[in-house]
Amino acid sequence: xxxxxxxxxxxxxxxxxxxxxxxxxxxxxxxxxxxxxxxxxxxxxxxxxxxxxxxxxxxxxxxxxxxxxxxxxxxxxxxxxxxxxxxxxxxxxxxxxxxxxxxxxxxxxxxxxx
Amino acid sequence: xxxxxxxxxxxxxxxxxxxxxxxxxxxxxxxxxxxxxxxxxxxxxxxxxxxxxxxxxxxxxxxxxxxxxxxxxxxxxxxxxxxxxxxxxxxxxxxxxxxxxxxxxxxxxxxxxxxxxxxxxxxxxxxxxxxxxxxxxxxxxxxxxxxxxxxxxxxxxxxxxxxxxxxxxxxxxxxxxxx
Numbered sequence: 226x227x228x229x230x231x232x233x234x235x236x237x238x239x240x241x242x243x244x245x246x247x248x249x250x251x252x253x254x255x256x257x258x259x260x261x262x263x264x265x266x267x268x269x270x271x272x273x274x275x276x277x278x279x280x281x282x283x284x285x286x287x288x289x290x291x292x293x294x295x296x297x298x299x300x301x302x303x304x305x306x307x308x309x310x311x312x313x314x315x316x317x318x319x320x321x322x323x324x325x326x327x328x329x330x331x332x333x334x335x336x337x338x339x
Numbered sequence: 340x341x342x343x344x345x346x347x348x349x350x351x352x353x354x355x356x357x358x359x360x361x362x363x364x365x366x367x368x369x370x371x372x373x374x375x376x377x378x379x380x381x382x383x384x385x386x387x388x389x390x391x392x393x394x395x396x397x398x399x400x401x402x403x404x405x406x407x408x409x410x411x412x413x414x415x416x417x418x419x420x421x422x423x424x425x426x427x428x429x430x431x432x433x434x435x436x437x438x439x440x441x442x443x444x445x446x447x448x449x450x451x452x453x454x455x456x457x458x459x460x461x462x463x464x465x466x467x468x469x470x471x472x473x474x475x476x477x478x479x480x481x482x483x484x485x486x487x488x489x490x491x492x493x494x495x496x497x498x499x500x501x502x503x504x505x506x507x508x509x510x511x512x513x514x515x516x517x518x
Binding site: 228229233234236252270271275280302307316318321 | 348350351352353356360363364367368370371376379380383386387390393394396397398399401402405406409410413414417418421422424425427441442444445446448449452453456457460461464465467468469470471472473476477481482485486489490493497500501503504505507508509510511512514
């Protein structure tokens with residue numbers, strides 16, 4: 226969008242990523258921790274798209290010049306696919322833990338501690 | 340975010356961007372500061388929805404629509420479904436005193452991370468004001484052409500990953516027949 230500098234988008238993405246990190250640290254509900262991970266992935270997506278719009282890559286082989294502009298958007302598509310798979314498996318794990326002990330407090334899940 | 344120091348002119352586009360960015364950041368804060376998990380999930384829905392409009396302002400129309408359909412449509416419904424199925428909305432608050440110990444540590448960590456990364460990227464990127472990519476680079480035709488020509492093998496591998504995710508989640512959530 227004309228009139229908006231790249232730094233504005235980057236700062237919004239950085240703020241969302243920081244909120245995600247803080248949420249993973251301070252919250253103990255594993256579903257909220259999953260949501261914070263989604264927040265971090267979306268912050269990375271916003272940063273990818275901002276860079277793809279403002280600084281499209283130009284340092285590629287001449288045959289791939291038209292597609293080089295699209296590489297940021299392709300990365301966002303694959304991040305979305307991986308996030309969908311991750312949510313499905315992660316919520317399945319939470320369901321399995323809940324069925325095992327009727328409680329999903331993250332501080333009591335120390336079965337795999339070293 | 341102090342855009343007043345930046346060398347930008349107040350345009351209508353900047354106003355729209357600040358409105359969207361403000362809603363996105365406020366709802367992101369709401370995700371981690373609501374105690375009720377359902378309120379957190381609804382804040383995250385709002386955040387993803389506004390984020391799709393931020394994608395539209397970057398001329399990525401295809402990915403904005405995919406964001407609405409996949410994230411706010413599918414993933415957040417899955418979250419809300421699990422929250423309500425496990426009855427986690429009103430989580431017990433008798434053990435939330437430990438949050439008071441974690442809260443200052445988390446906020447200090449967040450401020451440190453934000454200032455560290457911002458101090459590295461802002462001086463480098465402050466000069467870039469105008470978008471360079473063509474205006475139609477986010478149209479469904481452009482995205483589809485690239486996805487099915489240059490990125491065909493990653494696309495197929497992503498489909499295998501999603502298949503593995505489906506099988507794994509069914510295996511995890513299935514009730515054991517013979518324990």
